Amino acid sequence: MIPQHISNRKGARSFKDIDDEVMEYLNNGLIETANLTEWLSVNQLALLKKVLDEIKKPAWYDSFYEAIAVQKKPSANSNTKVIGATFFQLTHDKDILTYLYNHVSDVPRCWAAQWIGLKETEIDKKLEAIRPYAADSHFGVREVAIFASKDAIIKNLDKTIEILSKWVLDKDENIRRYAIEAIRPIGVWTKKIDALKEHPEKAISLLAPLKSDTSKYVRDSVGNWLNDASKTRPDWVQKICNEWEKDSPSKETAYILKKALRTINK
Structure with missing residues (x-):
């Protein structure tokens, strides 16, 4: 006991x-x-x-x-x-x-x-x-x-993205979060993914379904992912954030956008 x-x-x-x-x-x-x-x-x-x-x-x-x-x-x-x-x-x-x-x-x-x-x-x-x-x-x-x-x-990045496109729809927030965190362009304590630093658009099929996720754990990961990408492709991140702000005027999306743009808005 x-x-x-x-x-x-x-x-x-x-x-x-x-x-x-x-x-x-x-x-x-x-x-x-x-x-x-x-x-x-x-x-x-x-x-x-x-x-x-x-x-x-x-x-x-x-x-x-x-x-x-x-x-x-x-x-x-x-x-x-x-x-x-x-x-x-x-x-x-x-x-x-x-x-x-x-x-x-x-x-x-x-x-x-x-x-x-x-x-x-x-x-x-x-x-x-x-x-x-x-x-x-x-x-x-x-x-x-x-x-x-x-x-x-x-x-196996392309195949991984294809597989994880189903994981982002899972009811378990931990599975949805893994699908994003595992492919962060920079991340924490893990290897960088140069292909996504240069071409973050490759991962949009994973990011878009989570742009107003109900889980803060998932929203943090999506926001951090975009912030990673903003260090090499600020143009693309700004474009995506503008689109999401227009298409999804929710407090959940606003939370993600604030984290995503923190480097750009310094």
Whole structure:
């Protein structure tokens, strides 16, 4: 039973403010991280050791330790990627993948997202496999779902846009948001998509259906996408914003336009 003061916490604002009791719960995989500060603070090797004991594979630990140790600049993001890749190299056991996917802690679910991102090679199969992680209840897993699929998306951009044109119509706001966030021209912590920096019009079939989306989570992504594009194609972004302002005079569209034009209007 998780104490109420742990389960109801808001999450520390800085690393030094994270309570030792909270860290113990996090590193033992008993709770999800509450915010980015906690996610970055998790001792992934300690948590991994516990998970490997749970799946009765403690002998695998050295392989993971060595893979993490050889990194030049280890970080929470890179450790997540390395652990997911090492799982992929060591086993194709679906039961282990399912165990990680259903773990109460968001961090093993992040490892599973990285693993599944490597498992499928064809873009349609990769996106379908990553979809449950894109819809995860935790922000961290949703972001890793983007990291795990970004390279394949860049290599198969036209096909990806074709597939995601259906995702933007999904009732799940997390799926709609992934469809936009995964192809942001610049984005955060991910590779840039030069083809969309130069030709943002390629993505209009994904953006237009969401120009007055009911979800702030989705509207933020659409606005940020257009703001990204405005740094290389301000002419096109201004044109789209003018059209949307005329065709969709809603407060939701106005919210998107304000975010979209923040660089242009500096």
